[in-house]
Amino acid sequence: MHKIALLGTGLIGRFYTMSLLGYRGTDQIVMACASRPEEAQKFAEEFHIPRWTTDMAAAVRDAEVDTVIIALPNYLHKRAALLAAEAGKAVLCTKPLATNAGDALEMLQAVEKAGVFHGYLEDLVYTPKTLKALQSTQKGALGKVLWARSRETHAGPHSDWFWTKELSGGGAIVDMGCHCIEIARSFIGKENRPLEVTCWADTQVHPIDAEDHAVGLVRYDNGAIGQFEVSWTFRGGMDLRDEISGTEGTIWLNHWLRTGFEMFTGVGQSGYVAEKAEGDTGWQFPVGDEVGALGYVEMFLDMFNAMDEGRKPMETFYDGYLINAVMDACYKAAQSKKWEPVEIADWRGSGSKTAAELSLKEYDADNYLIKEELMPNGNQKFILKHKTSGAITQVIREK
Numbered sequence: 001m002h003k004i005a006l007l008g009t010g011l012i013g014r015f016y017t018m019s020l021l022g023y024r025g026t027d028q029i030v031m032a033c034a035s036r037p038e039e040a041q042k043f044a045e046e047f048h049i050p051r052w053t054t055d056m057a058a059a060v061r062d063a064e065v066d067t068v069i070i071a072l073p074n075y076l077h078k079r080a081a082l083l084a085a086e087a088g089k090a091v092l093c094t095k096p097l098a099t100n101a102g103d104a105l106e107m108l109q110a111v112e113k114a115g116v117f118h119g120y121l122e123d124l125v126y127t128p129k130t131l132k133a134l135q136s137t138q139k140g141a142l143g144k145v146l147w148a149r150s151r152e153t154h155a156g157p158h159s160d161w162f163w164t165k166e167l168s169g170g171g172a173i174v175d176m177g178c179h180c181i182e183i184a185r186s187f188i189g190k191e192n193r194p195l196e197v198t199c200w201a202d203t204q205v206h207p208i209d210a211e212d213h214a215v216g217l218v219r220y221d222n223g224a225i226g227q228f229e230v231s232w233t234f235r236g237g238m239d240l241r242d243e244i245s246g247t248e249g250t251i252w253l254n255h256w257l258r259t260g261f262e263m264f265t266g267v268g269q270s271g272y273v274a275e276k277a278e279g280d281t282g283w284q285f286p287v288g289d290e291v292g293a294l295g296y297v298e299m300f301l302d303m304f305n306a307m308d309e310g311r312k313p314m315e316t317f318y319d320g321y322l323i324n325a326v327m328d329a330c331y332k333a334a335q336s337k338k339w340e341p342v343e344i345a346d347w348r349g350s351g352s353k354t355a356a357e358l359s360l361k362e363y364d365a366d367n368y369l370i371k372e373e374l375m376p377n378g379n380q381k382f383i384l385k386h387k388t389s390g391a392i393t394q395v396i397r398e399k
Contacts, residue, residue, distance in 0.1 A: 001026050001027055001028060002026075002027040002028070002066055002067045002090075002304060002307070003027075003028055003030045003064050003065050003066050003067065004020070004027060004028065004029045004030065004031075004065065004066075004067045004068070004069055005029075005030070005031040005033060005059040005060060005062060005065040005067070005068050005069070005089075006029050006031065006032050006033065006049075006069050006071060007033045007056060007059060007060075007068065007069065007070050007071060007072050007076075007080050008033070008034065008070065008071030008072040008073075008094075009032055009033075009034040009039055009040060009043035009071075010071065010158075010159060011158055011159075011275075012071045012094055013032075013043070013071035014043075015290070015291050015294070015296055016069060016071055016094075016121075016296065016300070017029060017043075017047050018291050018296075019291045019296035019297050019299075019300050020300055021047060022291070023291075023297045023300070023301070026304075027067075027304060029047065029049050030049065030050055030051060030062075030064050030065060031049070031050075031051050031052065031053065031059045031062055031064075031065060032044045032047075032049045032051075032052040032053075033052070033053050033054065033055070033056055033059040034052070034054060035054060036054065037052075037054050040052040040053065040054060056076075056079070056080060056083065057083055060080070060083040060084050060087050060089060061083075061087050065089060066089060066090060067089060067090040067091070067092065067117075067307070068080065068083075068084040068087075068089045068090070068091045068092070069091075069092045069093075069121075070084075070091065070092065070093040070094055071094050072094075073159070073161040073162075073167055073168070074096060074098070074099050074161075074167065074168050074169050074174065075099055075161075075166075075167045075168070075169070077093055077094075077096075077097060077098050077099075077103075077107070078098055078099075078103045078106065078107055080093075081093055081107040081110065081111065081118075081317075082106075082107065082110050084111070084116065085107075085110040085111045085113070085114040085116055086110075086114070088114060088116060089116060090116055090117035090118070090307060091111060091116060091117070091118050091119075092118070092119040092120075092121055092303055093107075093118075093119075093120060093121060093317070093320065094121045095120070095121060095122050095123075095178045095179065095320070095323075096169070096174055096178040096320065096323060096324060096327070097120055097317060097320025097321060097323070097324055098169070098320070098324055099168065099169025099170075099174070100169060100324060100328055101321065101324040101325040101327075101328045101343070101345075103324075104317075104320055104321040104324040104325075105321050105345055105346065107317055107320075107321075108317040108318055108320075108321045108346075111317055112317075117306075117307050118316055118317040119302075119303040119306070119313045119315060119316060119317075120315040120316055120317055120318075120319050120320035121299060121303075121315070122178070122179065122182050122299075122315045122319065122320070122323075123294050123295035123296050123299050124152075124179045124182075124183060124240070124255075124294065124295055125182055125183055125186050125295065125314070125315065126295030126296070126297075126298040126299040126302065126314070126315075127255055127293065127294060127295040127298070128292070128293075128295075128298065129253050129255060130183065130186075130242070130253065130255075130295065131298060133187075133242075133244065133251045133253060134186060134187065136251070137187055137244065137246070137251070140248075141246075141248070141249050142244060142245070142246025142247070142248055142249040142250070142251065143246040143247035143248030143249065144222075144224075144246055144247045144248075145187050145188050145189070145224055145244060145245070145246045146223075146224055146225070146245055146246055146247065147224065147225050147226075147227065147243075147244070147245045148183070148184035148185075148187040148188055148224070148225075148226050148227070148242070148243070148244045148245075149184070149226075149227040149228075149229070149242065149243045149244075150179070150180035150181075150183040150184050150226075150227070150228050150229075150241070150242045150243075151180065151228070151229040151230075151239060151240070151241045151242070152176040152179055152180055152229075152230055152238070152239070152240050153176075153229065153230065153231040153232075153233075153234035153238070153239045154231075154232065154234055154237065154238040154239070154276040155232065155233070155234060155235055155276065155278055156206065156212070156232040156233075157175060157232070162175060163206070163208050163210070164208075165208070165209045165210040168210065170210050170211065170327070170331060171201075171203070171208065171210030171211040171212055171214075171232065172201075172210075172211055172212055172213060172214050172230040172231055172232050173199075173201060173211060173214045173216070173230060173327055173330055173331065174327055175230070175232075176230040177214065177216065177228050177230045177327055177330065178323050178324075178327060180226075180228035180229070180230060181218060181226060181228055181323050181326050181327065182315075182319065182323050183242055184218065184226030184227065184228065185218075185226060185322070185323075187242075187244045188220055188222070188224040188226060189222070189224075190319070190349060191349045191350045192220040192221055192222045192224065192349065193220065193221045193342075193344070193347060193349050194218050194219070194220055194221075194226075194322070194325075194326050194342045194344075195219050195220060195221055195341065195342060196218075196219050196329070196339045196340060196341050196342060197216055197217060197218045197219070197326060197329045197330050197333050197339065197340055197342060198216065198217050198333050198338070198339045198340070199214060199215070199216035199217070199329075199330040199331075199333040199334045200214065200215050200216070200334060201213070201214035201215075201216075201330070201331070201334035202214075204233055205232075205233045206232065206233075211334070212231065212232040212233050213230070213231045213232065213233050214228075214229075214230050214231070214330070214334070215227075215228070215229050215230075216228050216330050216333070218326055218342075219339075235278065236257075236278065237256070237257055237274070237276055237277050237278060237285055238256045238257070238274075238275055238276035238277075239256060239257055240254070240255035240256040240257075241253060241254050241255070242255075255293060255294075256274075256285070256287070256293075257285045258285070259285070259287065259293070261285065261286050261287065261288060262283065262284070262285055263283070263284045263285075263286060264282065264283050264284070265280070265281055265282070265284060266281060266282075267281065268280035268281040269284075273285075273286055274286055274287045274290065275287075275290060275294075299315075302314050302315075318346075318348065321346070322344065325342055325343060325344050326342050328343070329341065329342045329343065363382060363384050363395075366386060366387055366388075367384040367385060367386055367387060367393075368384065368385045368387060369382060369383075369384060370383040370384060370385055370392065371383040375396075377399070378399035379396050379397060379398050379399055380396070380397040380399070381394055381395070381396050381397075382394060382395045382396075382397075
């Protein structure tokens with residue numbers, strides 16, 4: 001059993017608590033920490049947490065606590081992680097790891113120097129659908145992954161600090177791009193280094209300094225492309241979708257809105273429908289198990305099982321650092337309107353074959369196979385490229 005100090009009692013802290021208390025069941029949150037005493041006390045009473053405080057350092061250093069969970073606004077992540085490392089406590093941090101790559105690297109170095117367990121709480125790579133899709137991809141179902149696209153959009157975050165660039169580190173990119181970039185990176189393969197990015201970002205709707213809409217491309221050393229689309233301007237709820245394309249197959253994932261539960265109501269249900277739902281009348285998209293559908297359950301199972309088994313979890317502070325490095329490059333590219341390099345001070349991947357080194361499929365001794373297709377009349381057509389001359393021809397086999 002692990003004794004946990006939960007730093008932060010907002011929406012994410014609530015989801016984390018529901019996951020920990022309702023599913024794994026063997027661990028206990030013994031301390032809740034929030035900036036306002038009334039908020040900390042109310043949360044502790046609701047979830048039967050024995051103690052609460054407004055003092056972050058006191059919560060981390062508490063003698064009963066062995067694990068610190070950071071569910072705080074972005075600008076507080078670094079301070080909390082350094083406190084945990086100093087106290088020798090295991091530390092799990094919500095996304096993004098930090099507001100920039102420099103701070104993320106400092107956090108990574110601190111936990112590694114202290115020798116404490118560290119996990120990056122990137123829940124959307126842990127959704128049941130995503131884990132199943134990753135398994136299929138890793139077993140070769142898609143062949144070589146060429147392109148991974150991830151989309152997260154809604155009408156905007158729920159707390160004021162998200163909208164304040166100095167506290168959050170940015171807008172929609174740092175809020176949701178971190179999810180999308182890591183999802184694509186997981187499918188493309190973490191051994192592959194992100195080389196450069198190009199990004200468009202703008203403030204289209206809201207009177208804020210940060211971007212409320214962005215689209216970006218991340219190019220990897222094996223030739224694959226990761227694409228993200230993030231927006232705080234999308235109306236109608238939260239849209240979470242992924243698409244992965246490989247040489248031998250395709251995967252489509254839809255995590256929210258179109259999940260098989262749709263309801264129309266003209267009168268409403270007088271209460272919460274789902275995260276980022278904009279109202280409770282008209283067409284609704286309720287979610288049967290939010291913490292399960294969003295990956296929190298599997299995420300914490302992996303984190304605490306890894307802690308107990310003495311292994312690394314699927315997501316560590318190193319993953320969080322790399323995502324911060326990619327996002328930093330995205331912000332540079334959005335300003336320069338050019339491809340910008342991803343600056344990684346500590347690269348640990350093994351790398352892989354470049355696109356040019358990938359084996360080509362042979363048709364016969366003289367030709368490579370470009371494409372094979374069954375035609376409407378039943379004939380089979382083969383598009384070929386001659387190995388020596390480079391000439392492209394076709395062969396038709398009649399049925």
